[in-house]
Amino acid sequence: MDQKMKNSEFHKFFIDELKDLYWAEKALVKELPKMQKAATSKELAKGFEKHTAETEEHIATLEKVFESIGEKASAVKCEAMAGILEEGKSIIEDTKSDTLTRDAGLILAAQKAEHYEIATYGTLRTFAKHMGHTEAEKLLSQTLENEKATDVTLTKLAESFINEGAAEE
Ligand SMILES: [Fe+2]
Ligand SMILES: [Fe+2]
Numbered sequence: 001m002d003q004k005m006k007n008s009e010f011h012k013f014f015i016d017e018l019k020d021l022y023w024a025e026k027a028l029v030k031e032l033p034k035m036q037k038a039a040t041s042k043e044l045a046k047g048f049e050k051h052t053a054e055t056e057e058h059i060a061t062l063e064k065v066f067e068s069i070g071e072k073a074s075a076v077k078c079e080a081m082a083g084i085l086e087e088g089k090s091i092i093e094d095t096k097s098d099t100l101t102r103d104a105g106l107i108l109a110a111q112k113a114e115h116y117e118i119a120t121y122g123t124l125r126t127f128a129k130h131m132g133h134t135e136a137e138k139l140l141s142q143t144l145e146n147e148k149a150t151d152v153t154l155t156k157l158a159e160s161f162i163n164e165g166a167a168e169e
Contacts, residue, residue: 014127019074021120022062024081028113029055031085035106038092043157044103048110051150058143065128068135084112100165107158114151121147 032055036048066073088109095102125140 019076020078023075024078025058040103065136065139103162104166117147
């Protein structure tokens with residue numbers, strides 16, 4: 001990367017946003033096991049378990065992204081994800097355990113987190129593309145696809161039996 005690129009405002013902005021995302025993933029990986037524990041159905045609990053492992057992978061992938069552009073991985077608090085996770089906690093408090101309403105609420109909270117990730121990865125991989133950071137673009141796109149797949153899985157789960165069950169409670 002040439003010096004001009006490295007000093008550009010756009011490049012600095014890109015790095016700041018990566019730090020934000022790194023914080024978000026690290027915060028999420030701590031909350032997902034709590035959501036797993038709070039889930040009523042084993043299907044949703046399994047889903048959270050799977051995405052915890054995937055989120056660990058996202059963190060490692062972001063570390064590679066930092067490395068690919070010669071930056072040290074560091075986290076800066078992401079207020080948006082902090083808020084989404086805060087909301088997730090209150091959804092658990094506001095719903096009864098062993099109900100499908102709890103699961104419907106957990107899916108809502110999880111999808112808010114996934115959509116935030118999808119928006120962020122989508123934008124940052126496009127930034128990477130325009131800056132010629134081919135490796136970073138590839139890595140960010142890889143995680144983006146996993147976030148999208150997770151979102152689809154959550155929708156399918158909600159529509160398969162959770163929303164219907166919740167409606168009968
Ligand atoms: Fe993620
Ligand atoms: Fe995710």
